[in-house]
Amino acid sequence: MGVVNVVLFLSFVSCISPQAWNTYDYMKREHSLVKPYQGVGTSIPYWDFLGSTMVTSNYVRLTGDIQSQRGAIWNKVPLSVRNWEMQIHFKVHGRGKDLFGDGFAFWYVKEPMQTGDVFGSRDFFTGLAIIADTYSNHNGVHNHGHPYISAMVNNGTLHYDHDRDGTHTQLSGCVAKFRNLDHDTFLSIKYVHDTLTVSVDIDNKMAYKDCFTVNGVFLPTGYYFGVSAATGDLSDAHDIVSLKLYDLTTPDDDILEDRANIMPSALYMEPPRDHVDDPKPSSLSVWKQLVxxxxxxxxxxxxxxIGGLFYVKHKEQQRKRFY
Incomplete structure (x- = not known):
């Protein structure tokens, strides 16, 4: 009977369509952050914190609505999965109506746990960054609105030009008005078979809407996930409610090549362009300009x-000549 049962089970499995394989049932716990957050004391299993990050019962706050803060949360476990999706439940909010910033970034990089000037993390990184930029500085030649979500792949040699919103080195981007919404907001980063797809769910419809898709993106395994945020002269609160990493490997996938040692790259990344400085503003204050x-x-x-006086005097002299 045991042999018969095994044969029947294998026959049943072989009849399952590949389309029926529900990869979303396989959330990788060691790469995910879900409530309740607390582990032992104030720590969270599999995660480290930097800077102004604060853990509450409902969210992890990377920065408050306070100037000049940097915060980050980093996964301790390197990723071994080749095809994956990270779903981020987040909230960005603040008191600013017209001026606010700076934004947050999702990272899949070789060098975790490092602070820097790119939304709280390091410049010249190695890996992938998905940047949600809320600060509209009206610089550069771009004409997009804000908040703006973009992607950048870096091999450690490229500079993220914050003054130009990174448009000199981005793969692609889209405008997404996710700030100060009363409902839940989500960001999905999906990497499957060298294709990067970024989607958002910010319309309270419980469905993702494509932001952009880029083919020919090559990422190694063994890097680390993280999310960081920063404020400057302007500020916002940047909250992470959950991070859920799904393994999108399916049974019908062929044996994939070893990606542990490749260098991050993209076929269609815009080449770096020369930095063109904006016209220098006047050094005079408003009061000096008014004076x-x-x-x-x-x-x-x-x-x-004075010209009128000379004109009147000239006319009087002309009249005297006729008398």
Whole structure:
């Protein structure tokens, strides 16, 4: 009977369609962050923290709505999965109505746990960054709105140009108005068979909407996940509610090549362009400019008045010649 049962089971499994394989049932716990967060004391299993990060019962706050903060959370376990999806439940909110910033970034990089100037993490990184930029500085030649989500692949040699929103080195990007919403907001980063797809769920419809898709993206295994955020002169609160990593490997996948030692690259990444500085603003303060304006107006009026006096005197001299 035991042999018969095994044969029947194998026959049943062989009849299952590949489309029926539900990869979303396989969440990788060691790469995921879900409530309740607390482990022993204030620590969370598999995760480390940096900077201003604060853990509460409902969210992990990377920065508060306070100027000049940097915070990050980093996974301790290197990724061995070739095809994956990270779903981020997040919230960005603050008191600013027209001016706010700076934003947050999702990382899959070789060098975790390092602070820097790129949304709280290091520049010249090695790996993948998905950047959610909320600060509209109106610099550069781009004409997109904000908040703006973009992707960058780096081999450790490229500089993220914050003043140009990274548009000199991005793979692609889209505008996503995720800030100060009353409902839940989600970001999905999916990497399957060298294709990167970024989607958002920010319309309270419980469905992801494509932001962009880029083919020909080559990422190694063995790197680390993280999320960081930063504020500057402007600020926002950047909260992470959950991070869920799914293994998208399916039974019908062929044996995949070893990706442990390849260098991150992309076939269609925009080449770095020369940095073009914006016109230098006037060094004069508003009050000095106002004083100069008033002085200029007075000088013009004085010149007109003096010219009028000379004109009247000239006319009087002409009349005297006829008498």
């Amino acid at each position: 100069l304006l008033v002085f200029g107006v007075c000088a013009i009026c004085g010149a007109v008045f």
